[in-house]
Amino acid sequence: MRDKALRYIEALGGRENIQEIDGCITRLRATLVDPSKVDEAKLRAAGMIGRPIRMGNGIQVVVGTHAELIATEINKILRGG
Amino acid sequence: MPILSPFTGRVVPLDEVPDPVFAERMLGEGVAVDPVAGIAVAPLRGRLVVLHSANHAFAVEAENGLKVLVHIGLDTVHLRGEGFERLAQEGDPVEAGQPIVRFDPDRIRAAGYCLLSPVVLPDLPERYRVQLVPAREVIAGQDPLLYVMVENDAW
Numbered sequence: 392m393r394d395k396a397l398r399y400i401e402a403l404g405g406r407e408n409i410q411e412i413d414g415c416i417t418r419l420r421a422t423l424v425d426p427s428k429v430d431e432a433k434l435r436a437a438g439m440i441g442r443p444i445r446m447g448n449g450i451q452v453v454v455g456t457h458a459e460l461i462a463t464e465i466n467k468i469l470r471g472g
Numbered sequence: 473m474p475i476l477s478p479f480t481g482r483v484v485p486l487d488e489v490p491d492p493v494f495a496e497r498m499l500g501e502g503v504a505v506d507p508v509a510g511i512a513v514a515p516l517r518g519r520l521v522v523l524h525s526a527n528h529a530f531a532v533e534a535e536n537g538l539k540v541l542v543h544i545g546l547d548t549v550h551l552r553g554e555g556f557e558r559l560a561q562e563g564d565p566v567e568a569g570q571p572i573v574r575f576d577p578d579r580i581r582a583a584g585y586c587l588l589s590p591v592v593l594p595d596l597p598e599r600y601r602v603q604l605v606p607a608r609e610v611i612a613g614q615d616p617l618l619y620v621m622v623e624n625d626a627w
Contacts, residue, residue, distance in 0.1 A: 415549040416522060416529035417499055417541065417594070440594075441498030453498045456522050456531045456541060456594060 396464035398437035399452070404428030406469055410448075414462025418444075419452045426450060474616035475515045476568050478542045479589055481507040483607045483617065486590065491546050494590040499541060501602040502592030503617055505610065507544075512573040513613040514566040515540045515591060521563075524549065527556035527573055531594075532566060538620060541594050544575055546586045555579040569613030591617055599623050 400406055403421060408428050412421040417440075423429070426448055434443060434452055444451040454461055477483075484504040489495050494504070514520070518534040528548040533539040544556070555576040560566060577587055593602060603619040610617060 413549070416524045416531070416543065418493060420549075441493065441496060444492055451493070453493055456539070459522075459524055 392460060392464045393468070395437060396461055396468055398433070399454070399461065400465055400468060402430050402433035402437050402439075403450070404430070409465075409469060412462055412465055412469070414459035417453055417456055417458050419454055419458055419462055419465070421450050421452070423448050423450060473516075473538070473620045475540055475591070475593075475618050475620060476513070476613055477505055477610040477615050477617040478512045478515045478572075478591060478612060479505040479507040480509045480511075480610065480612040481505045482609055483605065484588055485604075485607065486592075489546070489588050489590055490586065491590075494543075494592065497592075499590075500593040500596050501604075501618075502590055503604055504588045504590045505617070506588055507577060509612070510575045510577050511571055511612060512542055512544055512575065512589075514568055514570045514572055515542065515617065517568045518566060519563065520560055520566050520572065523558060523560070523562040523572070526551065526553045527558045528553075528575075530572055537597070538600070539593065539595055541590075541592050542572075543590045543592075544573060544587075545580055545589060548580060548585050551580065551583060551585070555583070593620065596620070
């Protein structure tokens with residue numbers, strides 16, 4: 392799970408680019424500093440399903456039914472864990 | 473294999489769900505229900521493999537690996553559990569028709585959320601086929617919402 396979390400962080404433009412991230416049941420919902428730094432190929436490689444949904448600085452990434460676990464792990468890493 | 477409706481209400485095609493993740497079938501084939509009562513039940517027998525901390529969505533996986541995702545309303549994760557109450561715990565074995573979440577439709581609508589509730593089949597193996605039922609009224613835990621069939625097999 393940690394490895395997956397690290398891959399998503401990188402694909403979303405790195406930890407400095409993620410203002411906030413939460414997990415719905417199947418998707419990560421993030422607010423980004425600069426949405427142009429998102430690497431969609433890396434998102435797909437990390438396991439993204441379909442396409443990212445973008446709205447302004449926000450992005451939703453479908454990852455499967457364990458999005459909440461992945462988001463929790465990402466937040467641990469972002470807080471320096 | 474019948475997948476029972478988790479909700480009592482009217483069947484609505486996924487195409488009419490104003491959320492691209494469901495409408496574009498990113499989480500697989502399925503249908504939505506516009507619920508008229510505030511109870512969501514297990515659509516099949518299995519294990520409650522996921523129940524979100526906000527209690528707005530869950531997934532049940534049958535012994536044969538078939539997984540059904542039930543999402544109560546759209547974007548309702550933002551309510552952080554307000555208006556939702558869990559009646560089972562993640563990891564529990566569940567029977568088809570067993571109540572999993574109680575919710576307050578009026579409160580959720582009043583908070584500005586669409587209550588169309590998608591029921592989808594993520595990670596469905598290729599050999600499985602989904603047959604939808606025509607749009608109509610369904611009763612939670614009694615009426616099939618869709619059928620899943622293995623190719624060349626009635627299951």
